[in-house]
Amino acid sequence: MSARTVHTLTGSGIPLSAHFTLPAEGAAPRATILAIHGRGMRAGYWDAFTPLATRLGHAVLAVDRPGYGDSAAYLPEGQNLADQAETLRAALKEHARTHDLGAGVFLLGHSDGGKVALHTAAGGTDAPPLLGLDASGVGYHYNPEALHFPSTLGGGATKLNWGPLGLYPRGTFQASRALLAPTPPRESAETMWWPRQFETLAPEIRIPVRLTFAQHEAWWDLSETALQAMTTRLTASPSVTVDHLSSSGHNISLGHTATAYHLRALAFLEECLLRR
Template identity: 50%
Template structure:
């Protein structure tokens, strides 16, 4: 693993990952006690960056800080078209190509770093699309599971030609401003980023693409929808349809996070949400251990 950037506040440092010739930047945070129990790979949404998972407006908004305090390593990756890769991929990539690129980067990571019991994917919004495709394509060997927020199977609003950081998009992305600590929007300059054109163009194809590959996901999955989630349908019927798509997953969990907007990890509810994420990681670790102890006949039944 190659250090590519100076240290970031809070014991977090910048690194670079080689993805078959494409250089991705990332933030690395390690627990104070080695070795780490597992490594959580965090994938940000459209128009954001890896800093989304290390919020600076309030300590409770840093997933990196909480996860490392509980013994997990975290690598928050700037997805293809963001961070260092923006020069190589100025137009970004669609979901399928991102899954390929990120899969190569994570294999690079696993070959050069102790990942404990394995890799787990935490993903937000467009990052959730890439994470689900990574799982379906089995681009990362021995993936523990994935936790997705701000992403579903069916849009609740027409995509159109909306400006990603325009007024209407701000409502969709943030919801009521009272949900966020003071200073969140002053600090957001270090979090937001331009949305690559190929990513925008690919968004409209998501419902059909997801329906085509969702059945190939073979690891536990958890979805969280914020109370003020306006991008995605998440009523009982929509959630049932979402779950039915993931017919090959051994477990599908759906949650709703109260007092939260789409950018759930930057709000006052971030700590509660992040603790639930880490609880699900614990459950996935236990599931993996139980499968390793199971007989072949028992494994066939799971």
């Protein structure tokens, strides 16, 4: 069986709680997946993904982002997305001192965690080698209906975050309460500026990128024009792929189609390993 531990990373002196799972039977990891949760969630968002990844020989480091989990006491206002990425890069560097990363680090991000993953990929070269980036639920331009940016915990974002309730297994919404956490103020304050941020960081991303959007994704403008504008800004990436997942809502990894999405993400990781 795979060995999962409650783990603490340290990034720039900030303790970050995480779930760390190694491949079965103590095998050396083929790669390490840094799984980054979305707004108002915790690392447990990736619990269904981890067993699949470890069975394929990868280590999974599902982290509570800066401002969530153990770091919330140290960062009561949280950090903006760029600072979160810097903290995660420092934590990865420290983690690599004592753990085998395999061929490198694969970034897996959802929603605001996908934004942080994109910031992380665009950052400096002082972090361990990055293999690729798979992001779900993060686009370029917001859907006009989402521009009021409702509170996740306040219930105003139910339609945006979930879509039709039948897309999720029975009991999902009760169980997901354990995953919820307040969104740090600094993270919330910069939400509206994401399109401008993406325009700045996109040309600096030099690893393969895969973007997945749910059929019932309501946060983002998913028109062909908007998606083409997003992908064409990733000028330094060796490959950019856009995938659409039917019968799914924004929180893909909690829905009925979670396994399909996770397997596609892991297939993309295999392509990144072959490319490397």
